[in-house]
Amino acid sequence: MRRFVIVLAISISIMAAANAGITNGSFESPTYGSWGAWQQASGWNYMDVSGWGGGYYGGGPAHPSYPAAWQPQDGSQYIAIRSYAVWQTTDVQFEAGKTYTIGVWSVQENPRSYNLGINIAGSTDPLVLANGGDAITGIAVEPSTSSMGYFELSYTATAADAGKWVQVVFYENPNINSGLWLDNATLTVIPEPATMISLLVGSIFLARRKK
Numbered sequence: 001m002r003r004f005v006i007v008l009a010i011s012i013s014i015m016a017a018a019n020a021g022i023t024n025g026s027f028e029s030p031t032y033g034s035w036g037a038w039q040q041a042s043g044w045n046y047m048d049v050s051g052w053g054g055g056y057y058g059g060g061p062a063h064p065s066y067p068a069a070w071q072p073q074d075g076s077q078y079i080a081i082r083s084y085a086v087w088q089t090t091d092v093q094f095e096a097g098k099t100y101t102i103g104v105w106s107v108q109e110n111p112r113s114y115n116l117g118i119n120i121a122g123s124t125d126p127l128v129l130a131n132g133g134d135a136i137t138g139i140a141v142e143p144s145t146s147s148m149g150y151f152e153l154s155y156t157a158t159a160a161d162a163g164k165w166v167q168v169v170f171y172e173n174p175n176i177n178s179g180l181w182l183d184n185a186t187l188t189v190i191p192e193p194a195t196m197i198s199l200l201v202g203s204i205f206l207a208r209r210k211k
């Protein structure tokens with residue numbers, strides 16, 4: 001039984017691989033000595049979504065004048081955006097039937113609804129972001145102003161998505177224009193139910209054989 005539990009635990013961890021494919025999801029690289037405007041996190045692309053050039057982004061350890069609630073959730077660094085999007089193409093390609101969950105931690109400057117946008121996009125070209133119109137799915141949520149909270153968006157790929165590169169996008173709604181802090185972005189991939197069942201059956205079989 002103990003062996004079965006161990007094998008089962010390993011199987012489950014293989015089934016749900018957190019952070020698969022996201023580069024620098026915790027915004028820890030490069031290491032900055034202090035918070036700075038226009039400091040970028042490696043692996044991420046920054047895009048002005050305001051259309052009026054009045055946005056902002058920054059990154060690094062928490063600014064000394066930020067309140068206690070606005071601190072990194074994971075590690076020692078995080079980023080801020082206002083009227084900007086940050087996005088990246090992961091090294092994961094969609095497979096039909098698998099479910100893709102993007103998670104991120106966020107806190108915002110002012111209480112504004114629909115301020116944090118999370119999109120999942122898919123490109124046939126790993127170097128190009130499908131623009132907003134090509135987002136496969138998206139949500140907009142309202143982070144707390146008093147503490148970092150976790151938000152996520154899930155999507156199950158169809159046959160039409162298969163082979164496209166999974167792209168993750170976070171943006172601050174340019175019609176709202178209130179600062180957002182972000183940390184600890186993750187991508188979790190869950191196989192379709194049939195695959196999960198066969199993995200479970202395989203685990204049971206292995207555990208029995210080893211008795």
Ligand SMILES: [Ca+2]
Nearest residue numbers: 026074075077
């Ligand atoms: Ca971090």
